[in-house]
Amino acid sequence: MLPLGTINMECELVDPDELMNQLRTLKSVNVDGVMVDCWWGIVEANVPQQYNWSGYKMLFQMVHSLKLKLQVVMSFHECGGNVGDDVYIPLPQWIIEIGRKNPDIFFTDREGRRNHECLTWGIDKERVLRGRTAVEVCHSLQF
Known part of the structure; x- marks a missing residue:
């Protein structure tokens, strides 16, 4: 698994040179994918429906150039925000705005905590x- 902070909030590779070095090292020890x-x-x-894939495209090209396999996990939840977390990736800003007006879009427990x-x-x-x-949002991500 690549580090959670490989791509920043502007959808850019954080350190492409270091990442390429790490991928080469993995390849050299016979790792077949990431x-x-x-x-x-x-x-x-x-x-909504404005997508930025630039950093991911660059990452995919790097992995492909080394003939490594790639597993991509689509993550539709927030990342980080807890004690000790060094990466924070919130839900999309436009979703957060909808949630302020309609908090029922978020999971709620029996005690009413969201x-x-x-x-x-x-x-x-x-x-x-x-x-x-929500299903349409997940299916409509365009690469």
Whole structure:
């Protein structure tokens, strides 16, 4: 697994030269591939259906150039924000704004506490995300 902070909030590789060195080292010891989280909070950060894949494309090209396998995990939750975390990737800003007006988009426990790190399954079929359901948002990420 590549470090969580490999791609920054502007969807740029944090240190491409060092990453390439690390990938070469992995390749030299017969590692056949790597895994990376692809963060919704980075790719569709500010405006619905405006996607920025630049850092991920660069990463994918680097991995491909070394003939390594790549597993990409689409991460639709917040990263970090807890004690000891050194990386923080929030949900997209436009989702946070919707949540301020409609906190029911977030998981809520029996005590009424909301978890703002991820969306509730209750909106999988509800068009509360600027005309889209949560499932549609997940399926509409365009590379």
